[in-house]
Amino acid sequence: MLSRVLPSLPMLVATCSLGVAWAILSTTGTKQAIAQDPLPELHDRIDASIRFVPSHLVARQAEDGLFLRRLSLDLRNTVPTGEEVREFLADPNPNKRAAWIDRFLDDPLHQERMVTWYDLTLMERRPAQNVDRQQWLTWLRRKVGESVTIDELTKEILLSEWWSKETRPHQRFFLDREGDPHLVTRDFSRIFLGRDLQCAQCHDHPQVTDFKQRDYHGLLAFFSPSALVEVNYKDAEKKDQKMKLYVEKAPIDAPFESVFVKGKQHWAGPMLLDRLPQWDTYAVPADRYQGPATPWIAGESPKKPVASRREQLAKLLRDPSFRPFAENWANRLWAMLFGEGVVQPLDMHHPDNPPSNPALLQVLTDGLIEHGFATKPFLRSIALTQAYQRSMELPMEATPDQLLSLDSARLQQDRMALEKKIDALRQETKDLRDRWSAAIDELGVEEAEHVKLRTELGKLDAAIADASKKLAEASKGLETAKANLSNAQKRESLFSEAIEKLEAAKALGPKEDAELSGAVATTTSKRDATKASLAGLQTAVATALANHEKAVDVEKQAQDAARHHAQLLEKIREPIEKKYSEVLRQREAWRDKERELHIERLKVEYLQAILDWKTSFIELTKRTDERKEAEQQKQERLEKLASIQVQKLSRSQLLESISKESQLAADALTAQKTRSEALDKERATLVAARAQLQEAQKLVAKQESLQGALEEMDASIRSRQSHLDKEREQRALTETQIKQIAARQQEAQQQLEATVQEERLGLEEVSKIDHRIESLAKAIDDLTSKRKEQFQTVLERSANHLAAARLRPMSAEQICWSILRVMGIFEQYVANESNDLEKALPVAREPFLSSEEKKERVLIATQRAIDKLRGNADHFARLYAAGSGQSDSYFASVDQALYLANGGSVHSWAGSNGRNLTARLMAAKDREEAIQDLYWTLLCRPPTPQELQALRDYWDVPADQKGTRAQEAVWAILSGVEFRFVQ
């Protein structure tokens, strides 16, 4: 019916109302539902209850190899062997997953897995002090072998006969907790009821509203009558031995009070969480015990109480309407396959820490009850679910389109609607909590009366005990007096007889016998004295009788008074129960709302995570685009800048050539000037010389001779003059040229400056863009890491809502057995044990073994191999697991790493051995094949192309080094991160 209705409901709206709808269906009676319409299979119902996350945001099915690895670790505490993985992959059966789930559940290793699970769950690695560990494991093995149901096992633990030596393993839960009532109460409530009530021992739990001191003391009352008692006995060889027994006595209850509210006493009595307080039928102290329970004990043996509190508790636990027990175990079995419970921590079932999915817990709890607390079919149902078989990868990881196509507005709307609902719920829960508190206060009057009567009754019990003691004394006195009297009477008659006989003897005698006469006289006087004492003795008897009667009366009175009080107590029972029922009713009402409130919060958190992630995603895309754009812009600017720079170069070259020209012209001018000056000087010298010549002519007679020289000189002067004139012309020309060049130079200079300016602007622009790119890069970095964190949140919340598998660490045992198994060590041990078993068998029997017998033999060989190798698991537990009495949680430490990196055993396990992985790798002809084998065997998946490439290079060595390389590669993966975790 459900599966028909559910898928038609709109996804997100459905989820809000789903929990309620399903809750109504479930609580109105699963039984009727079965009668009317057969319920869908449990695994379908489980999947139907997991509906919050929209289907397109849910992870797909995990790959075959990884699924098998997960399944094998969960059901068998070890990874599959390479052969198993290959066989599974090649299995053509369309329902192979279901088939292999059954196969693994039938595997001897599954039995061992359950033994370990029970051991760790119940004993939390406490050292074996009073019970031999092997005996305990053997008992668990037997129980698991008999497919014990959890409720049966609980019953055996609670009800096993404490006076028997044979049932000690059953009682280890108590014996190795030293029978301490507080420790037992705490651990029983944690382990069997999923509630850590420890903080409620001295006051109501300071942080958990739901855990009341009354709950703690109610539970304590079931265990407080029991304690460890050491007894002496003789063993088979008649040697004296001592042994501690977990003895249950008749209960003596006491009121409790909170350390914060002194003076106000309360009474819980034996009370199991939400059940009404139990009322013992009153019996006077003398009637509370049965005869000695333990005939094998030397000395006085502890007696068995008539009524057992542990029996009472066992009965209450088996009431099918009591949910916490079944809820706890359903949750713990779920956690066995998912690494985490629907309620996590496993021992914190309370409304402030609600199940991540209450509908799921409901289905699981119903399922476990339907299966009669049998683990195998229940685990099978869980393993068959889609939820269990999901991959770790969310669809939107691979394809962001799916994320972008999410309707943010609608999600936002949903979120707002939920927020609104949460606000309303917050007020409602507050009101309900007040009402609950009021109901508790209402208990006050009756409770005071109750405590008073109980205290009084306690006193009366003491009075009865006192009276009984006195009565016993009086009885003894009476008996003594009676015995004294009867002795005296007997003596008197014997004396009389003796006298008669003496007289007769005397009469028969030969003559007067003085000695005989003396004897008669002595005897007569003794008889008379005895006779005289009779009266006194009779009085003594009478007095003793009176004393006795009085003591009987006193005892009877005390008993009557006690019975009377017990009746008075009976009278207030009804009003107290009525009021207490009201307390429970209010508590339940509050719980429902409080739970709902937290569930809605979880939903909001999920939606918020998705929305945040999407926002970051979009923001990131935007920023990335912007950066791309900026980079493009920069590119354009740079191109333009490059052309400017080309221009700048050519312009500066031009300027340079003009400068050169200008320099040349200037140089020419200078040369011309120099030349002109020289000519001028020459001319001047000539002119001066001519003047001197002319003066000389005046003095010389023969004028003609000088005249010629003078003319010559004039010609010279003229020539100089004309040269000079030419030079002047040339100079004027050069000067004009220089002016022209200067004008050109100025122009070129201006042009260059303009280009430089242009370049500067361009560079500034580029640097601005660079700056922008830098800040965008930082924003992108920030967003990327933010998105990464947000993605972790999305993953975490998706896993909370079972929309994806969670990456979880292997347990200490899983690491150990996995390494031993993949390296062929375990198989070798099993084979050896199997051989030994075979040798022990008569030769003729072998071919006639039935399949049952063969199976039995495999089981025994497996168990023996495990026992022989257990020391290794213990070593891993010391490194990887929590200490005694602590619950396991993940941590990574240096000494773990040191052990995996340097441990001699790890070294030898990774080595070549028979046909194990390393040996195969060494022998492999084909490199490719070896690498495939390595990955499939150790990680249950094929290598990626990059991994193939990396390993290929690694493998590329001469044959004599292959052995070392193979061992290194195996060892590297065994100590690698992927091997350590379950995907």
Next chain:
Amino acid sequence: MQAKYACQSLEHALARRKFLGTMAGGAMAGALGSLVHGAAAKQLSSKDMRVVVFNLHGGLSQLESWDPKPGVATGGPFRAIPTSVSGLHISELLPHTAKIMHHLCVMRGVNTAEDDHGKGAYMMMTGRRQTAAGDHPQLGAVASRMLADEEQPLPGHILITPGGGGGRSADAAYLGPKYSSVALGGGKPPSYSERPSNITAESEDRRHDLRRKINEQFLNKRRTAITEAYTHSFEQALRLMERRDTFDVAKEPDKDQERYGKHDFGRHCLLARRLLEAGVSYVQVVHSNYDTHNENFDFHLEQMGEFDQPFACLVADLADRGLLDQTLVVVLSEFGRTPNINLYYGRDHWSKAWSVVMGGAKVHRGMVYGKTNEKGTEVTDGQVNHGQLFHTYLQAVGVDSTSSLAVEGRQIPLADPAEQPIWNVLS
């Protein structure tokens, strides 16, 4: 005889002079100390606080050590000698320690009201009484949790025991095994900290490189806090292997090995110094055989004789090297011993009035806190218990002992919330 065994540190010489009254204050010693070993001290920031605990198993007699009562019926045969703190006398069995008392603070009013070895030890190490309903972490686990640098490859909680093997113990309770003690049985280095002899260094490097490469493939897909912690632990392990020398006392100068003494306890004290200098947050040195129901005086003569010199050397060296300000030193037992001397010249268990010694870090130096009566049977002043001491140890290294830690969503107070630190002995 005394001269032969005397510590030859500078600090000692100065302390001795100060003791003789030729020097006014201790400031000079400090100044010189930091001049000499300034570099070593500088490497540690003020937040780098350490703890070293001397745990004298079996129950040290306060009368033969910190609270001598010579001349009274319960006093025993030994004298009291003056110390570097004027007016403070301790047993003559501790001549070297007497010279460094100005670094220490003697708590003479300890009353723990528990005469059982196991329970007493539990109380002294956890600061709380043992209840069935769950264990509390030991001082070392708390110190390691609160003080240790996450990047430090060396374990933060180390126990040096006279013998036995190595490995972790479950003394961290709910803090988790990460903080539980690593025992160096007989002072040997941690297990598996050495490359197996038949593996070459090249092969080891190749293997780790391959491991990293293969890890990278997976981490590209999924990198979370738990995978980070896991891969990181291997890198830390490799760094620890590189620093394996830290555990090798033979690497200390011969002179120091001479000074500390070549017996086990001497070597263990020197190892403690080495570890503290290497940055280990908590080191506990165990010295056993103090349960002297018979022949108390002979045994204490022997045990104190072994304890005195290396202990005094360590305290003096820490001061000398400028480390004492960052290192809390504690000398404790599970309880003291009866003032009454029994028929076998022994003393039995006595938890009503005994002594604990603290020093360094923020503890007042050269101080006596608390007092017992004439015969040493009762505390007459400054009574303290295990809970207050535990608070005080934490406060001394800058940890707010009244704060809580969130453990799986539950707030758990670091120290017993019903007790308070002894503020009077803290600066």
